[in-house]
Amino acid sequence: MAGDGEEALAAFVALHGAALRASRVPTRYWESLSRKLRGEVFDAGDYFGIMQVEEVDEEEEVDEEMEEQFKKKPNPGNGPCFKVIVTNENGLQASNPDSVFLIDHAWTYRVEHARQQLRRVPGLLHRMANLMGIAFHGEVPDEGSIEQVLEGMWKYNQTYQLSQGTAEEKVPVWYIMDEFGSRIQHSDQPSFATAPLFYMPQQIAYTVLWPLRDLETGDEVTRDYAYGETDRLIRRCVLLPWVPTEVLDVSCFTPEPPDEHYQAILAENKEKLPVVINPPVYAKDKVFKVFTDIQQVLNNLTHPRFVFTDNEGEADILYNFSHFKDYRKLSEERPEVMVNQFPCENLLTVKDCLASIARRAGGPDGPRWLPRTFNLQTELPQFISYFQQRDRRGEDNHWICKPWNLARSLDTHITNNLNNIIRHRESSPKVVCKYIEEPVLFEREDVGLVKFDVRYVVLLRSARPLQLYSYDVFWLRFSNRAFSLDDLDDYEKHFTVMNYAPGVTLKQVHCEDFIPLFEKQYPEYPWTTVQASIFKAFAELFQVASSKPAPLGICDYPSSRAIYAIDLMLKWDTSRDGKRIMQPQILEVNFNPDCDRACQYHPTFFNDVFSTLFLDETDNCHVTRIV
Numbered sequence: 001m002a003g004d005g006e007e008a009l010a011a012f013v014a015l016h017g018a019a020l021r022a023s024r025v026p027t028r029y030w031e032s033l034s035r036k037l038r039g040e041v042f043d044a045g046d047y048f049g050i051m052q053v054e055e056v057d058e059e060e061e062v063d064e065e066m067e068e069q070f071k072k073k074p075n076p077g078n079g080p081c082f083k084v085i086v087t088n089e090n091g092l093q094a095s096n097p098d099s100v101f102l103i104d105h106a107w108t109y110r111v112e113h114a115r116q117q118l119r120r121v122p123g124l125l126h127r128m129a130n131l132m133g134i135a136f137h138g139e140v141p142d143e144g145s146i147e148q149v150l151e152g153m154w155k156y157n158q159t160y161q162l163s164q165g166t167a168e169e170k171v172p173v174w175y176i177m178d179e180f181g182s183r184i185q186h187s188d189q190p191s192f193a194t195a196p197l198f199y200m201p202q203q204i205a206y207t208v209l210w211p212l213r214d215l216e217t218g219d220e221v222t223r224d225y226a227y228g229e230t231d232r233l234i235r236r237c238v239l240l241p242w243v244p245t246e247v248l249d250v251s252c253f254t255p256e257p258p259d260e261h262y263q264a265i266l267a268e269n270k271e272k273l274p275v276v277i278n279p280p281v282y283a284k285d286k287v288f289k290v291f292t293d294i295q296q297v298l299n300n301l302t303h304p305r306f307v308f309t310d311n312e313g314e315a316d317i318l319y320n321f322s323h324f325k326d327y328r329k330l331s332e333e334r335p336e337v338m339v340n341q342f343p344c345e346n347l348l349t350v351k352d353c354l355a356s357i358a359r360r361a362g363g364p365d366g367p368r369w370l371p372r373t374f375n376l377q378t379e380l381p382q383f384i385s386y387f388q389q390r391d392r393r394g395e396d397n398h399w400i401c402k403p404w405n406l407a408r409s410l411d412t413h414i415t416n417n418l419n420n421i422i423r424h425r426e427s428s429p430k431v432v433c434k435y436i437e438e439p440v441l442f443e444r445e446d447v448g449l450v451k452f453d454v455r456y457v458v459l460l461r462s463a464r465p466l467q468l469y470s471y472d473v474f475w476l477r478f479s480n481r482a483f484s485l486d487d488l489d490d491y492e493k494h495f496t497v498m499n500y501a502p503g504v505t506l507k508q509v510h511c512e513d514f515i516p517l518f519e520k521q522y523p524e525y526p527w528t529t530v531q532a533s534i535f536k537a538f539a540e541l542f543q544v545a546s547s548k549p550a551p552l553g554i555c556d557y558p559s560s561r562a563i564y565a566i567d568l569m570l571k572w573d574t575s576r577d578g579k580r581i582m583q584p585q586i587l588e589v590n591f592n593p594d595c596d597r598a599c600q601y602h603p604t605f606f607n608d609v610f611s612t613l614f615l616d617e618t619d620n621c622h623v624t625r626i627v
Contacts, residue, residue: 005031005035008034008035008038009030009031009034012030012033012034012037013030013034015200015201016197016199016200017030019197019198020033020197023195023196023197023208024193024195025100025195025197025208025210026210028095028097029097029099029100029208029210031097032097032098032100033100033102033208036100036101036102037102037199037201037202037206038201041102042101042102042104043101044101044102044103044180044209045180046088047086047087047088047092047101048084048085048086048087048088048180048221049084049085049087050082050083050084050179050180050183051082051083051084051085052081052082053081053082053083082183082185083183083185083220083221084180084183084184084185084220084221085218085219085220085221086215086216086217086218086219086220086221087217088217089217090217091214091215091216091217091219092211092214092215093211093214094210094211094212094213094214095214099210099211100208100209100210101208101209101210102206102207102208102209103177103178103180103181103194103206103207103208103209104177104178104181104206105175105176105177105178105181105205105206105207106127106128106131106175106176106177106178106179106182107124107127107128107175107176108173108174108175108205109173109174109175110171110172110173110174111174111413111489112413112489112491114150114153114174114489115146115150115489118141118146118149118150119141119146125141125145125146125149128149128153128176129145129148129149131156131176131179131182132148132149132152132153132155132156134148134149134152151417151419153176154241154417154419154420154422154423155241155242155419156176156177156182157174157175157176157423158174158175158176158177158196158207159172159173159174159175159196159423159426159427160172160173160175160196160198160205161173161427161428162198167410168410171410171411172411172427172428173205174427175196175205177207181194181207181209184209184221184222184223185220185222185223186222186223186224186225186239186242186243187220187222187223187224188224188235189222190212190222190223190224190227191211191212191213191215191219191220191221191222191223192209192210192211192212192221192222192223193209193210193212193223193224193227194207194208194209194223195207195208196208209221225238225239225242226238226239233250233381234380234381237380237381237384237422238380238422238425240384240418240419240422241419241422241423246388247381247384247385247388248385248388248389248392249385250381250382250384250385251382251385252382252383252385252386252389253364253382254359254364254365254374254379254382255359255364256356256357256359256360257356257378259552261356262347262551262552263551265346265353265551266344266550266551269323269325269346270325271325271327271343271344271551272325272326272327272328272329273327273328273343273344273550273551273555274327274328274330274331274343274555274557275328275331275332277331277335277557277558277559278335278558279558279559280335280336280338280558280559282336286305286316287304287305287306287307288305288306288307288316288317288338288614289307289308289309289314289315289316289317290306290307290308290309290315290316290317290319290610291308291309291310291311291312291315291317291318291319292308292318292319292320292321293320293321293322294319294320294321294592296594296595296596296599296606297319297606299599300599300603300605300606300607301606301607301610302607303606303607303610303611305610305611305615306610306614315337316336316337316338317337317338317339317340317614318337318338318339318340319339319340320339320340320341321592323341323591324339324341327339327343327555327557330559331557331559335559336559337559338559338560338561338614339559339560339561340561340562340563340592340613341560341562341591342460342463342554342555342557342560342562343550343554343555343557343560344550344551344553344554344555345554345562345564345591347545347553347554348541348545348554348564348589349564349588349589349590349591350404350405351373351402351403351404351405351431351588352375352377352404352429352431354370354586354588354589355370355373355374355375355431355433356375357544357545357553358370358373358541358544360544360547360548361540361541361543361544367537367540368573368583369537369540369541369583369584369585369586370585370586371433371434371435371436371585371587372386372433372434373431373432373433373434374386374431374432375431376401376421376424376425376429376430376431376432377425377429377430380422380425383421383432384418384422387399387418387421388418396437396485397416398414398415398416398434398435398437398485398488399414399415399416399421399432399433399434399435400412400413400414400432400433400434400435401413401414401415401420401421401424401430401431401432402430402431402432402433403428403429403430404428404429404430404431405429409491409495409497411427411428412495413488413489414435414488414489414494415488416488436569436571436585437485438571438572439451439483439569439570439571439572440522440569440570440571440572440582441483442478442517442518442521443517443521444478444507447480447481447482448482449482449483450478450479450480450481450482450483451478451479451483451493451494451496451569452476452477452478452479452496452569453476453477453496453567453568453569453587454474454475454476454534454567454568454569454570455474455475455476455477455565455566455567455568455593456470456471456474456534456538456565456566456568457470457471457473457474457563457564457565457566457593457595457598457609458470458471458538458542458563458564458565458566458626459471459561459562459563459609459612459613459623460542460561460562460563460564461561461612461613461616462556462558463545463546463553463554463555463556463557463560464546464556466542466543466546466627467625467627468538468539468542468625468626468627469612469618469623469624469625469626470535470538470623470624470626471598471605471608471609471622471623472622472623472624473511473598473601473602473622474511475511475597475598476508476509476511476514477496477497477498477499478496478498478507478509479492479493479494479495479496480492480493480498480504480505480507481493492504510601515527522582525582530570530582530584533581533582533583533584534568534584535624535626537568537584537586538566538626539626539627541586541589542626542627543627561613561614562591562613563592563593563609563613564589564590564591564593565589565590565593566586566588566589566590567586567587567588567589567590568584568585568586568587569584569585569587570582570583570584570585571583571585602622604622607621608621608622608623
């Protein structure tokens with residue numbers, strides 16, 4: 001029997017050891033934890049009890065110390081306040097290998113499905129309202145109660161992320177612990193620690209609870225809601241959902257990060273910069289051998305000066321789908337080989353880096369062509385200060401939280417709830433950008449005035465001297481519902497990326513048809529003028545991106561060429577002379593964009609791209625030089 005136990009433990013550790021170590025669960029608890037998970041043993045009730053704490057009557061005299069304690073309560077307000085205490089008559093010893101407990105999860109969900117689940121899952125709204133102290137009467141879910149739960153849940157939410165699977169499967173999962181787990185209060189000197197654990201055999205997540213010291217009967221069970229944060233200001237910010245405070249004393253000034261920040265990114269990306277080379281010179285009639293793993297290129301590149309090869313070693317051009325890392329080796333051994341990427345181009349394509357380098361054009365607030373952006377990992381206090389200042393002035397405070405490095409609007413959320421934004425910082429690295437509250441809209445006959453965004457494909461021929469082109473065709477994406485600044489979780493109202501959502505209408509309008517429709521709706525704003533302001537923004541972006549040497553800017557490697565897709569919207573703004581203008585807002589820059597639609601409607605697309613980038617010939621190509 002002992003052998004069976006050892007075998008089961010070894011199998012458990014093989015599957016979960018890395019996660020347990022990362023969560024710092026002491027090894028002495030692993031065997032008991034394995035046994036409790038296998039047997040689904042929830043024995044916390046034998047050791048702990050939930051106690052309701054009486055509120056102090058406001059009319060009673062309260063000394064200052066008690067008032068201060070009250071303010072520090074995680075859920076101050078009118079609702080009942082609870083705490084968890086040790087009820088076992090023998091107390092609890094941290095050294096006891098059985099002093100580890102499982103907490104079940106009452107609700108597990110992804111944010112975009114929360115409202116739908118509260119409406120449809122029987123009993124869920126009732127349970128959540130009870131858990132959060134929200135009055136809910138009756139059987140049928142009402143929108144008012146749902147709204148209160150959606151706002152209040154950010155005080156109870158916890159999160160984890162699956163490390164494997166598709167991009168969709170890796171989107172963070174949020175969960176609310178059961179009534180026992182949710183009533184464990186915060187302390188800066190906690191008596192317990194908690195960590196989520198995804199139990200592979202059952203494909204279920206639990207929370208693991210273990211003591212940090214010995215406890216006696218009656219001692220309170222607490223945990224640190226800002227676990228791992230040591231900086232006092234950051235702790236104050238992270239704890240703001242439970243301990244409301246103003247951070248107006250912090251400047252919302254966000255200068256560009258120091259040089260070390262970019263050095264660290266280079267090291268993290270494991271990118272090796274090239275040595276200095278002389279720009280290669282090629283024969284005027286040279287036919288270039290292209291090595292590529294991109295099917296759209298293989299299917300559509302028919303230009304006579306390019307032939308495909310399966311042998312990477314004999315290629316003149318490497319046109320890779322994935323990121324190239326070792327530029328040093330390439331520059332030393334084959335400097336004449338051209339590659340479809342630039343060293344350090346992540347400064348454009350990763351959202352936090354894009355915001356950082358853009359400050360070179362517009363100062364700490366950023367340029368007018370980029371929504372005001374904060375990095376939640378490094379600029380949380382500045383963001384909260386900015387949010388609270390806007391709140392005081394009565395200004396619009398809708399924001400959009402985006403992961404640094406995901407596309408297709410995955411894990412992207414719009415909110416005016418500060419607690420929501422602060423808590424999103426825990427799930428995955430994110431930026432928060434000012435949501436465009438007054439976008440230029442497009443009249444769709446079937447729907448009304450909807451949001452739209454525009455995608456331009458730009459071709460970077462050289463970083464220094466800067467040579468930048470735009471493909472002459474642009475692409476449009478539309479929302480499916482009339483825009484208004486409400487229903488923030490209504491995807492088809494607030495987002496335009498419809499081609500990945502199953503069963504959703506995809507409205508397509510070619511740019512040649514769009515321009516006359518747009519100019520009919522906005523006769524004072526000819527598209528040539530709008531496009532000139534868009535190209536001006538592109539020029540400024542690439543100028544600042546290449547203005548400093550790598551890794552502070554895009555590396556001016558002479559054998560690099562690249563194609564990027566820039567997504568943008570237009571917003572209503574006021575010019576310095578008081579005129580109402582359409583101001584381009586760059587949303588993101590995409591590396592190796594999907595060019596399926598481009599090839600479908602414009603068969604010469606890749607011929608034009610390759611001719612511009614690799615032959616430096618633009619005659620008869622559908623491109624316009626920007627810089």
